[in-house]
Amino acid sequence: MPSQPPLPPLLTSYLSSQPESSLTLISSILGATSNWLVLRYLYSALSTSNSSNAAIGFDESHNGAKKVVLVSFLRGWEFWRAEAKRLGLDLARLSDKKQFAFVDGLSELFCPPQTANAAPSPSPISAGFPARTTIPLRGPPGAVPGRAPVSALPALRNDNVARSPAELGVAKKLHFSGRGTAALDALEKDIIAVIEQLKAANDESEEVLLIIDQPDFLLAATGASMGIGATEMSEWVMGLQQTVHTTALTVAADSPLIHNAAASGNQQSTPVEGEHAAFAIGLAHRASSVMQLRTLETGAARDVSGVLRISRGGGLSGANGLDEKELLYYIQRDGSVKVFGRGES
C-alpha cells in the first residue's frame, strides 16, 4: 500500500480553514477515538512543509504561521509527542519556538505532586481555593524551559528518571483544587496565561488555535457535588474561546453518555449522564462544525477503522458553505490515515 500523506486530501479543506472565533466539536466513542484527528489538526496548523497542501494555494501563507495550544485531560505529553513525531512534527522544537504549547491536564490534575506531600489530598470537601499556592512546582509560568539544564529547576531534584528531559516541553500542568466556578476560573487563568505567552512571542501572526482534549472528563470527575455542571463548563469554554482565534474540542459521545439522559420519565438518568449530555449537545449547538467519529454499525471490518461524519453545527457561522459529508477512515499500522468515501477504497 502506498504511504499516505500526513493530511488526508479529503480533509484538508476542513482542517485548514476555520472562520474566526469558530468552534469545532469532535465527538468520539470508546472504539473510535479522536486522537488521530487532533493530530491532523496540529499538523495542518503547525506544519511548514506544504507539499501535501499544494492544492489550496492561498492558504499556504497561513500554514505554519498559526500557533496552537493543546490542553489534554486524558493523555500525557509523551503520547502526543511520540504520535506527532510519526507525522514529522517535532512538538518539543515547536514549543521552543513558541509556536506550540502543551497544557498537561493529566499528570497533576487531581493528585498533588509528590514533593507537596504536606498538603495530603485534594479532598473535595476542602472549600476555598488556594490553587495558586500549589503551582510553583513548575517554576514561573513563563518558563518553557527548552534546553535549560535540569538542575536549574528546583522542583526537578526529585530523584526520578521519570522526569525526563522530554517533559520540558510541557508548558503548564493544571491543578484542580477547590470547588465550583472558582476552581474552573483558576484553570482558565492558567490556560489563558499560556495562550497570552504564546501570543506575546515575537511573531507576525496572532492566530491561536486552542484544542481542548476531552474537557467533558473534567465535568464527569467533578459533578454537581463539587458545584460544577454543564452550564459552568459551557461558560468556561466560552471564556477560553474569547481569547483565541479558533477552538476545537473533543468530547465523548458514547450512547450511555448521550442517550440515557433522554430516557425521560425513568429515573435511569444519573447526574453524570444528564450533565454530560447537556454539555455535549450544548456545544454542538454552538459549534460551527461537528465532526463525529464512530465505528461501523455493521461490525468491524478489516480495512475500515470507523466513520467520520462532518456536519454543520448550530452556531452562527455554521451556515455558510460547509460541505456536509460522511467518510470512512482507516488507520494503518504505521499510524497513517486513509480517508475515503463509501464504496471507494
Added chain:
Amino acid sequence: MSFRKRNIGLSAGVDRAAIPNASAQPTPPESIPGIRPSPDDGRPTTSTGTPSLDGLLAGHAGLPMGKILLIEENGTTDFAGALLRYYAAEGVVQEQKIHVVGVPEQWGRSLPGLIGTAESLEKRSDKRKDERMKIAWRYERLGEFGAGIAGSRDAPTPTGDTDAASKQAAFCHAFDLTKRLAHPSITNMTFIPLVPSRGSPFVAILKRLQDAVTSAGPNTIHRIVIPSLLNPTMYPPDACQPEYVLQFLHSLKALMSAHATRITAMVTLPLSLFPRSSGLVRWIELLSDGVIELCPFPHSADALATSGAATSQEEPPQGMLKTHRIPVLHERGGGSDQNVGQDWAFNLSRRRFEIKPFSLPPAEGDKEAQDAPASSGMPKKADLEF
C-alpha cells in the same frame, strides 16, 4: 542529542528496517526479566500470565507498559478473577512488585501454582513436537501473533537446542489453579486495604501507590491489581460516586504515565452491579487503555457449549469474550488489527485460560428442529416467491 533522536525513531518504529539494531532499545534493557519489546513497535511489554490474552493485545504479544487493562464480567462467575490471579502470579514469578488493592492477604495465598513456562505446557500438548521445522527455533520464544515480524529483532539464541531456549528467561509462565504458588518472591506482594474515611476512600490508596512507586528503584517493575472495583462487599457505598472513582482512575493514569515503563495495572469490574449502559461505567472504560468483557454462558447453554467444541479433544467454550478497546491500537484510532471484531470464546481449565475464535457448532442431533419448521411457522417456498 543524537541519543534522543535515535530513541524517538525507535519508539515510533514505523519501518521495520530500522528495528534490528536492538542495541538502542528504549529504557528498560532486556535484562529485566519479564519485559520484552513488542514485536509491533518495540515498546516494552510484559506478560499478563495468560498466553492467549497476550496474543489478543494487537500484535504486541503482551500488555504494553504503562497501560491499564479493564476486565469486565457479567454474571456471578469469577473468570475475571482467574485472569487476575494469573496476572499477579506471573508478576510474582518475574519478581516484580505487586500491589493488590482492597482484598485481604488470603487473596495472595490463593495464587495458582507454577508448573513451568508457558512454552513447556504448549510443547507438552503439542503433538507435532517432533516434526518441528528447523527454522522454527528462532520463533518459538515469541507469541503466536506477529511472530513473523518479531523474529528478526530477537537476538538469535546461540544454539538451536531447546534446552538452551528454556534456560532463557521466560516471558510467560504456566500455572495450575489447583495448586498454590510457592515462590520466594511472593513476599513482594503488598496489600493495600480500604480504610474507612470521610471523603474519598481512594485517596489513601492512591497515596500508598504513589509512595511505593516513587520510593522503589528505577528498575523495579510494578503491577497494580484491583480486583472487583466498586464491589459493595469491599468498597463503601459512596465509593461509586463519580467524583471519587473517576478522579482515582485519572490519578492512577497520571501515575502510570509518569512512570510509563515501570507499571502495568489490571482492574476487574462486576458488570451485573454496574452495567455497561451506565454513564459511570462508560467513563471508567474511557479511562482505561484496554477494555475486555467476559460473558460466561449461562448453565442452560451447556448443551450448546458441549457441542460447540470442534473436535472431541478440544474443551467446550465457557463463554464469549468481547474486546471493546485494545491498548495502544485504539489510542491511535483503532481498527487495523485482524483480531478486532472477531468473536472470541474463552475456556478456563485447570491449567490455562484459553481464548480462541468462537465458531458455532454444526447442528448435530438437531433433527427435530430441522423437521419442525416444515409444519410450523416457517414460510413455504411458494410463499417467498414473487
